[in-house]
Amino acid sequence: MSCKIIFAKEISASYREELKTTIKSRRIKPKLVGFLANEDPASIKYAECTLKTCEETGILFELRKCNREELEDQIIKANEDDSIHGIMVYYPVFGDLQDKYLQNVVSVTKDVEGLCNFYQNIPFLDEEPIKNCIIPCTPLAIIKVLEYIRVYNPVFLSGNRLHDRVITIINRSGIVGQPLAALLANEGGKVYSVDINNIQEIYRETGLKLKKYEVRNTNLKLEEILPISDVVITGVPTSSYKVPTVLLRNGVIAINFSAFKNFEDNVKEKASIYVPTVGKITIAMLERNLLKLYDSQLSLRNE
Numbered sequence: 001m002s003c004k005i006i007f008a009k010e011i012s013a014s015y016r017e018e019l020k021t022t023i024k025s026r027r028i029k030p031k032l033v034g035f036l037a038n039e040d041p042a043s044i045k046y047a048e049c050t051l052k053t054c055e056e057t058g059i060l061f062e063l064r065k066c067n068r069e070e071l072e073d074q075i076i077k078a079n080e081d082d083s084i085h086g087i088m089v090y091y092p093v094f095g096d097l098q099d100k101y102l103q104n105v106v107s108v109t110k111d112v113e114g115l116c117n118f119y120q121n122i123p124f125l126d127e128e129p130i131k132n133c134i135i136p137c138t139p140l141a142i143i144k145v146l147e148y149i150r151v152y153n154p155v156f157l158s159g160n161r162l163h164d165r166v167i168t169i170i171n172r173s174g175i176v177g178q179p180l181a182a183l184l185a186n187e188g189g190k191v192y193s194v195d196i197n198n199i200q201e202i203y204r205e206t207g208l209k210l211k212k213y214e215v216r217n218t219n220l221k222l223e224e225i226l227p228i229s230d231v232v233i234t235g236v237p238t239s240s241y242k243v244p245t246v247l248l249r250n251g252v253i254a255i256n257f258s259a260f261k262n263f264e265d266n267v268k269e270k271a272s273i274y275v276p277t278v279g280k281i282t283i284a285m286l287e288r289n290l291l292k293l294y295d296s297q298l299s300l301r302n303e
C-alpha cells in the first residue's frame with residue numbers, strides 16, 4: 001500500500017500566512033511570554049521553534065527562564081503586566097499536581113494554551129459556536145490535521161462530523177490526551193483513551209444517542225482496539241515505546257505528536273496517511289489563540 005506522509009509544515013503554511021497578513025495589515029504587535037523552568041530538551045526545542053515562527057509572523061516572543069520555585073510569582077507578575085497579551089509555560093515543571101495548580105495561576109485572559117479551566121464536556125465544541133473559547137493548542141493542532149486529511153465528514157452537521165470514526169489516543173495527559181479525547185468524542189467520534197494504567201471508552205453511544213459523551217473503563221486490550229481503529233494518535237514521551245505495526249488496520253491514519261517516534265519505521269506499510277509530527281501546527285494555533293486574546297483584551301479595555 002502506498003502511504004502518504006504529511007508534514008506539519010504543509011498543514012501549518014496557510015495558518016502562518018494568514019497570521020502574517022493579519023498582523024501586518026492591522027499594524028499590531030501582540031506579545032507572548034513563555035516561561036521555561038525545566039531542562040527538558042523537547043521544551044527547549046519547542047521554545048526555539050516558537051521564537052522563530054513568532055519572528056516570521058510579527059509576534060513579539062520573550063522567553064523567560066527561571067527556577068521552578070520562582071515560577072508562580074513570575075506568572076502573577078506577567079498576569080498584571082498590560083504589555084503582555086499571552087502567557088505560556090513549558091510543562092512538565094514539577095511533573096505532578098503542582099503543574100495543574102500552575103495552569104490555573106495563569107490569568108484566563110492571557111492563557112494562550114487554553115489550559116486553565118478548560119471545560120471538556122461541551123456538546124458541539126468546535127470553533128464556530130464558541131468563538132471566544134481558547135482551545136488547547138496541541139489538541140487544536142491535531143483537529144486541524146484531521147480536518148486537513150478529511151477525517152471530519154462535512155456531510156454531517158457540526159457536532160456529528162466524526163460519527164462512526166474510531167479513534168485511539170495513546171496519551172491521557174491533562175494538556176493533550178484528555179482535552180483531545182473530549183473534543184473528538186463531542187464531535188461524535190468513538191474514542192479509546194489509552195494510558196499507562198488502563199483504557200477508557202469515550203463516546204456518545206451507538207447512533208450518537210447521547211448529547212454528551214460518557215467515559216467508561218473497558219477491559220479491551222490495546223491488541224483488540226488497534227485493529228478496529230480508523231485513526232491512531234500517539235503521544236508517549238519515551239523513545240522505547242512503539243505501536244506494533246502488525247496490530248494496525250490496513251489504511252489506518254497514524255498521527256504522532258510525541259517528541260519521540262511512537263510508530264515503527266514500517267508503519268508506512270499499513271497506514272494510508274502518516275503524520276510524523278505536529279509541532280509547527282501547534283505553534284500556529286498558539287499564535288491564533290494569542291490574537292484572540294489580544295482582541296478580547298482590547299475590547300475589555302474599551303468597555
Ligand code: NAD
Nearest residue numbers: 042138171172173195196235236237257258259278279282
Ligand atoms: P505526559 O508525561 O504528561 O503524559 C504522557 C501520557 O502517556 C500519560 O497519559 C501516560 O499514561 C501515557 N503513557 C506513558 N507510557 C505509556 C505506555 N507505555 N502506554 C500507554 N500510555 C503511556 O506528557 P505530555 O505532556 O502529554 O507529552 C507527551 C509527549 O508529547 C512528549 O514527548 C511531549 O514532548 C510531546 N508534546 C508535543 C506537543 C506538540 O505540539 N508537538 C505538545 C505537547 C507535548
